[in-house]
Amino acid sequence: MLRTLFLLLMLLPTLNVAEGAVQLALEGTSPVTIDEVYHRDGVAYLAVDEVLPVLGLSGSWDSVKHVYSIKTPRGRAQMSPGSQFLRLDGQFQPITNPPSFIDGRLRVDESFVAIHLPALLNLSVYYRNLDPSVEQMPTQSSLDRLFSFLLHKQKPAGVKGLRAVAIDPAHGGSDPGSMGPKGLKEKEVALAVAQGLQKRFKMRLGLPVYLSRDADYSMTAAQRFAAVNNPEVDALILLHAQSALSESSRGAVLFIRPQERQAEDGGGDSMALAVQLSQALNRAGIQVAAIERAPLLPLGKGDLPTVLVELGYLSNEADRETLGQPAGQERLAEALYRGLKAFAKQQ
Numbered sequence: 001m002l003r004t005l006f007l008l009l010m011l012l013p014t015l016n017v018a019e020g021a022v023q024l025a026l027e028g029t030s031p032v033t034i035d036e037v038y039h040r041d042g043v044a045y046l047a048v049d050e051v052l053p054v055l056g057l058s059g060s061w062d063s064v065k066h067v068y069s070i071k072t073p074r075g076r077a078q079m080s081p082g083s084q085f086l087r088l089d090g091q092f093q094p095i096t097n098p099p100s101f102i103d104g105r106l107r108v109d110e111s112f113v114a115i116h117l118p119a120l121l122n123l124s125v126y127y128r129n130l131d132p133s134v135e136q137m138p139t140q141s142s143l144d145r146l147f148s149f150l151l152h153k154q155k156p157a158g159v160k161g162l163r164a165v166a167i168d169p170a171h172g173g174s175d176p177g178s179m180g181p182k183g184l185k186e187k188e189v190a191l192a193v194a195q196g197l198q199k200r201f202k203m204r205l206g207l208p209v210y211l212s213r214d215a216d217y218s219m220t221a222a223q224r225f226a227a228v229n230n231p232e233v234d235a236l237i238l239l240h241a242q243s244a245l246s247e248s249s250r251g252a253v254l255f256i257r258p259q260e261r262q263a264e265d266g267g268g269d270s271m272a273l274a275v276q277l278s279q280a281l282n283r284a285g286i287q288v289a290a291i292e293r294a295p296l297l298p299l300g301k302g303d304l305p306t307v308l309v310e311l312g313y314l315s316n317e318a319d320r321e322t323l324g325q326p327a328g329q330e331r332l333a334e335a336l337y338r339g340l341k342a343f344a345k346q347q
């Protein structure tokens with residue numbers, strides 16, 4: 001008995017306990033209360049099959065392909081647990097937190113329900129977290145305001161080169177990001193490359209590099225961007241790695257914000273930085289699939305030169321060779337270092 005009790009006590013902290021409730025509705029309909037809400041790092045997760053009918057949608061889980069499909073007016077949207085992208089119209093749409101199986105059901109976070117899905121499908125959605133102790137989720141516009149404040153270019157006129165760089169190794173802690181076979185995690189790849197980059201800047205240029213995290217832990221969006229808030233930061237690199245349903249997708253993809261104050265040469269600074277990074281990666285033998293302008297939330301609406309680098313695909317064998325090995329991670333760090341150095345020279 002004592003032993004049973006002891007075992008139970010040991011298990012308690014790891015049990016998933018649903019707590020709280022949220023209200024959800026399509027505009028013009030009465031709100032539905034969903035009371036199976038799980039919290040992970042302050043983020044509410046809801047069962048996707050409970051959310052969709054409220055929004056007039058339906059979906060199904062394919063346990064063989066490990067894919068959840070949502071029927072939408074724009075066609076079928078697909079997502080996979082652990083993946084930070086929703087595939088719609090043949091395009092990968094980034095989402096804030098990957099869907100995850102919690103307590104036997106596939107769950108999506110509240111930003112998926114309140115922001116990403118409505119934005120993609122042009123739905124007006126009412127969402128409210130009823131738990132008074134939970135900070136209300138920032139709306140898209142207030143997050144935008146936060147990021148544009150943080151990512152506002154602070155460089156005074158006449159200052160040349162880079163004074164300091166901020167690097168954000170994505171995810172961390174209970175959020176592994178994308179996963180590859182054999183347990184390779186995006187959060188580990190991102191951190192290793194970030195640290196290699198930091199080491200090079202410190203040793204060779206004596207330049208400060210601020211990492212948003214220097215170990216494996218979870219953080220809020222505001223904590224993550226504290227590194228950028230340093231007035232001397234003149235560039236920001238966000239490091240990710242992705243995972244695709246098709247094993248043949250490979251190569252790095254660089255993202256910059258869609259609009260930015262234009263420099264005289266016609267391109268924004270983020271584009272100039274992305275071009276330098278892309279050339280340096282190519283020279284190091286790392287294939288760059290594309291530079292894309294995308295309204296990714298962490299890129300904000302500011303004008304600090306900012307590039308989100310998807311370093312490669314954990315789902316592709318050749319990419320995994322680079323991403324998963326210390327030598328490959330060093331090669332990525334060296335290439336990004338050279339790209340940043342070339343960008344600094346150009347400034």
Ligand SMILES: [Zn+2]
Pocket residue numbers: 084170171177178186239240241
């Ligand atoms: Zn990521």
